[in-house]
Amino acid sequence: MVVPSPFPFPSDKPALRTEMRARRRAYAASLAPATRLALEAELAAALEPLLFAARIVAAYQPMKDEISPLGALERARALGKETALPAFAARDSRMTFRAGAATEPGPWGLLQPPSSSPPVVPDLILVPLVACDLAGNRIGMGQGHYDRALEGLRVKARLVGTGWDMQLLDGSIAADPWDQTLDAFASPAGLKEFKDQ
Numbered sequence: 001m002v003v004p005s006p007f008p009f010p011s012d013k014p015a016l017r018t019e020m021r022a023r024r025r026a027y028a029a030s031l032a033p034a035t036r037l038a039l040e041a042e043l044a045a046a047l048e049p050l051l052f053a054a055r056i057v058a059a060y061q062p063m064k065d066e067i068s069p070l071g072a073l074e075r076a077r078a079l080g081k082e083t084a085l086p087a088f089a090a091r092d093s094r095m096t097f098r099a100g101a102a103t104e105p106g107p108w109g110l111l112q113p114p115s116s117s118p119p120v121v122p123d124l125i126l127v128p129l130v131a132c133d134l135a136g137n138r139i140g141m142g143q144g145h146y147d148r149a150l151e152g153l154r155v156k157a158r159l160v161g162t163g164w165d166m167q168l169l170d171g172s173i174a175a176d177p178w179d180q181t182l183d184a185f186a187s188p189a190g191l192k193e194f195k196d197q
């Protein structure tokens with residue numbers, strides 16, 4: 001499932017983010033709707049053992065080019081687990097996880113649970129990403145939302161990057177001191193656990 005990295009491999013994060021966002025967009029656009037649904041079902045199947053073991057599962061409301069984790073979240077609910085999604089009080093406020101379904105518009109253009117839903121501490125977090133490498137280094141949307149939120153949650157939670165197969169790169173992503181390393185990457189091809197750092 002590891003794809004050859006873009007060549008020449010961009011040396012700085014912003015360039016790699018731009019390159020991989022473009023590739024993610026092209027990949028998502030190339031998928032027929034039925035294929036996309038089948039891949040999302042494969043993702044949910046790959047995550048099943050982790051969902052089974054968790055108590056509170058957090059995922060994300062997918063953006064246009066991202067793989068949807070909502071089937072996996074539905075599966076978690078069917079297994080009796082509590083589920084949560086990212087929420088923001090305002091654009092410059094800290095991201096938290098709130099229980100329940102995404103019913104209200106959030107400041108970053110994504111639906112989120114209402115502020116009346118309780119904040120929760122998940123023990124499994126499905127983390128959206130632009131790209132990650134085999135050491136669990138991740139590139140996100142560049143606002144540091146996950147890095148900041150995961151800093152305090154990683155003691156309790158397993159962090160599983162979630163994406164299309166093509167988002168796992170075989171080159172190395174230079175980690176910044178604040179970057180939170182992923183424990184694993186889940187995609188339609190399966191679950192790839194990263195070795196302890």
Ligand SMILES: Nc1nc2c(c(=O)[nH]1)N(C=O)[C@@H](CNc1ccc(C(=O)N[C@@H](CCC(=O)O)C(=O)O)cc1)CN2
Pocket residue numbers: 060061062063066086095107108109110128129140141142143144145146
């Ligand atoms: N699906 C999903 N949910 C997520 C994230 C994510 O990466 N994916 N986040 C990851 O941290 C947080 C939200 N952070 C975000 C950071 C930047 C942009 C962004 O730049 N969006 C548009 C511009 C829209 C706007 O400016 O309002 C863009 O794609 O250019 C979106 C979300 C929490 N929820």
Ligand SMILES: Nc1ncnc2c1ncn2[C@@H]1O[C@H](COP(=O)(O)OP(=O)(O)OP(=O)(O)O)[C@@H](O)[C@H]1O
Pocket residue numbers: 013138139140141142143144145146147148151176178179
């Ligand atoms: N724990 C933290 N404390 C303070 N600032 C942070 C922290 N984590 C990240 N940042 C800031 O956030 C900015 C974006 O970081 P980075 O480029 O690593 O984001 P990203 O991992 O792509 O985004 P995200 O985590 O939202 O998906 C950086 O400029 C950094 O200073």
